Amino acid sequence: MEKYYFTYDDIHLTAKDIADRVVASGYDPDIIVAIGTGGFIPARILRTFLDKPVLAVGISYYDADDKPSKEPRKVQWIEEAERKLAGKRILLVDEVDDSRSTLEYCIRELMRHGPAEIAVAVLHDKKKEKRGIIPPEVSRYFAGRTIEDRWVAYPWDAHDIGAHDASAAACRDKP
Ligand code: G4P
Ligand code: MG
Numbered sequence: 001m002e003k004y005y006f007t008y009d010d011i012h013l014t015a016k017d018i019a020d021r022v023v024a025s026g027y028d029p030d031i032i033v034a035i036g037t038g039g040f041i042p043a044r045i046l047r048t049f050l051d052k053p054v055l056a057v058g059i060s061y062y063d064a065d066d067k068p069s070k071e072p073r074k075v076q077w078i079e080e081a082e083r084k085l086a087g088k089r090i091l092l093v094d095e096v097d098d099s100r101s102t103l104e105y106c107i108r109e110l111m112r113h114g115p116a117e118i119a120v121a122v123l124h125d126k127k128k129e130k131r132g133i134i135p136p137e138v139s140r141y142f143a144g145r146t147i148e149d150r151w152v153a154y155p156w157d158a159h160d161i162g163a164h165d166a167s168a169a170a171c172r173d174k175p
Helices: 008-025 040-050 079-085 101-111 161-173
Strands: 003-005 031-036 054-062 068-075 089-097 117-126 138-147 151-153
Touching: 003 161, 008 040, 008 117, 008 138, 031 040, 031 079, 031 101, 040 054, 040 089, 040 117, 054 101, 068 101, 089 101, 101 117
Parallel strands: 003 151, 031 054, 031 089, 089 117, 117 138
Antiparallel strands: 054 068
């Protein structure tokens, strides 16, 4: 199989599994912080199970002149959101832990705002050598599923959701 195809139902079940593990671990976040845009839908589903408010932050790999850049930069990182983080237990959410660069950048930015604790949740963690690290200040890390280093086709990227779901079903039927 070249790619992974996950349906909205798969994503929902994975998010529920993460939420169950967050609760079982005793971590009680005050706030969910979603890294846009891939983290938006997972964070919203987690809210259903954890019942915590969601804040969104955005990262861009384009510089101020719209040129591609290796370094991420903050966009839509509202001051009000930052003020809300001081002393809070955060659950930082993204869809995939791939190179870990974006995650590391976001964690370090969030730490500057004096949270009480930061935990990270991702739907999928790819087994690969990572460029970024999860800083030691992160108290817990929840990966819905640990997967091989292959491209993941997410349902929200599908132009034809029927064809996407059919591909997901075909992959599931393979031994
Ligand atoms: P990481 O720190 O979370 O590991 O992310 P990394 O910087 O390595 O990822 C760069 C971009 O590539 C991210 O999108 C990430 O979501 C996306 N990406 C990595 N692997 C996959 C994959 O297997 N499937 C899909 N669909 N996307 C992948 P981004 O720049 O944050 O854009 P957005 O889609 O979240 O808006
Ligand atoms: Mg992303």
